Amino acid sequence: MRVGIITLIVAYVLSQFYRAFLAVMTPALKTDLGATPEDLAQASGAWFLVFALMQIPVGWALDNIGPRKVAAGLLALGGAGGAALFAMATTPDHILYAMILIGIGCSPVLMASYFIFARLYSPAVFGTLAGMVIGFGALGNIAGALPLALAVEQFGWRTCLWALATVTLVVAALIMVTVDNPPKVEVEEGQAKGSVLDLLKMPALWALFPLMFVNYAAAAGLRGSWAGPFLRDVYGLDTTGIGWVTMAIALAMVIGSFTYGPMDRIFGTRKWVIFTGNIVAVFMVFLLWFAPEAGIWRVALTMAAIGLFASSFPLLMAHGRSFYPPHLVGRGVTLMNMFGIGGVGVFQYASASVYRSAQGPDVSVTAPYQAVFLFFAVPGLIGCLLYLFSQDRTD
Numbered sequence: 001m002r003v004g005i006i007t008l009i010v011a012y013v014l015s016q017f018y019r020a021f022l023a024v025m026t027p028a029l030k031t032d033l034g035a036t037p038e039d040l041a042q043a044s045g046a047w048f049l050v051f052a053l054m055q056i057p058v059g060w061a062l063d064n065i066g067p068r069k070v071a072a073g074l075l076a077l078g079g080a081g082g083a084a085l086f087a088m089a090t091t092p093d094h095i096l097y098a099m100i101l102i103g104i105g106c107s108p109v110l111m112a113s114y115f116i117f118a119r120l121y122s123p124a125v126f127g128t129l130a131g132m133v134i135g136f137g138a139l140g141n142i143a144g145a146l147p148l149a150l151a152v153e154q155f156g157w158r159t160c161l162w163a164l165a166t167v168t169l170v171v172a173a174l175i176m177v178t179v180d181n182p183p184k185v186e187v188e189e190g191q192a193k194g195s196v197l198d199l200l201k202m203p204a205l206w207a208l209f210p211l212m213f214v215n216y217a218a219a220a221g222l223r224g225s226w227a228g229p230f231l232r233d234v235y236g237l238d239t240t241g242i243g244w245v246t247m248a249i250a251l252a253m254v255i256g257s258f259t260y261g262p263m264d265r266i267f268g269t270r271k272w273v274i275f276t277g278n279i280v281a282v283f284m285v286f287l288l289w290f291a292p293e294a295g296i297w298r299v300a301l302t303m304a305a306i307g308l309f310a311s312s313f314p315l316l317m318a319h320g321r322s323f324y325p326p327h328l329v330g331r332g333v334t335l336m337n338m339f340g341i342g343g344v345g346v347f348q349y350a351s352a353s354v355y356r357s358a359q360g361p362d363v364s365v366t367a368p369y370q371a372v373f374l375f376f377a378v379p380g381l382i383g384c385l386l387y388l389f390s391q392d393r394t395d
Contacts, residue, residue, distance in 0.1 A: 048345030078105025131261020149243030256311025
């Protein structure tokens with residue numbers, strides 16, 4: 001199973017790469033396909049939305065089929081197939097369709113590892129293990145920054161996408177060979193099998209959903225879509241320059257994921273660790289909105305700080321995990337993930353309209369980006385305030 005977990009982490013590296021690589025390729029895709037910032041934001045948003053919508057069927061499949069076939073099959077068909085379609089793209093619409101396919105392919109890989117952790121390991125270490133997967137997986141986030149920028153300049157973006165399609169297919173095959181399904185939880189006689197509706201009836205989870213919906217939106221939106229166009233238009237950075245800044249954001253997200261994981265055991269609380277980190281992240285987004293022309297170093301550090309403090313996803317997952325009954329673990333982790341990734345998708349997709357509506361002949365080049373940053377910041381603040389009503393629980 002250890003080899004299988006490593007393989008799933010490699011698959012999650014690819015998932016992190018695919019959700020973030022568009023920002024770096026902004027100049028090349030604009031030159032070759034005429035793709036605008038709105039096109040790329042909508043394509044990135046579509047990835048997150050379809051990823052989120054897949055969580056309900058993925059949760060059912062994990063509980064009833066098991067992680068091996070679910071992760072391997074979807075990654076091969078959607079992930080590798082979508083990358084191949086992207087490599088052949090001739091219009092921005094083709095990028096949209098490719099990202100939808102890739103989102104379907106990536107939808108089970110993180111939850112497959114979480115499902116195995118929840119079935120085989122103590123709940124007390126779930127947050128640490130969840131953070132470990134996110135942390136190692138975020139290497140894909142790093143690879144989608146400066147390394148991708150250099151590869152695109154050296155080999156071209158189409159060659160890079162064909163290589164990614166091949167790698168994705170190989171990883172899917174390795175999952176099929178190395179991952180073992182954990183033993184099924186037997187439902188006691190007379191006990192209902194349950195469904196996601198039973199989870200939605202739990203008031204404790206509803207206090208977590210708002211923050212789960214908004215906490216990752218700004219960091220993912222900057223890293224995946226808006227950092228590239230913003231740095232190009234406001235500071236004149238090229239592909240390599242954008243790669244350096246987005247790599248700093250990615251590294252900060254790696255550090256944040258590893259750091260958040262054991263914090264609940266160190267401080268004896270999940271709620272206040274999560275709240276403190278997220279309120280700092282929201283403050284940084286407001287700062288980016290208030291001073292977008294503060295200088296490239298300050299802006300880059302602010303973006304990195306957003307990535308660092310907004311990386312509470314694994315601890316939020318652990319907070320939700322503490323309320324699930326054992327036989328609904330698969331649907332529980334995917335339900336939380338649906339809110340988290342779905343929020344990113346909604347904000348990414350809608351941010352394109354916010355950017356477009358803020359444009360005009362009499363506005364500065366920074367104004368549309370400021371509108372996008374404020375669009376991320378205000379819901380983030382609301383999510384933090386609603387989270388104050390949550391029930392703290394550790395294992």
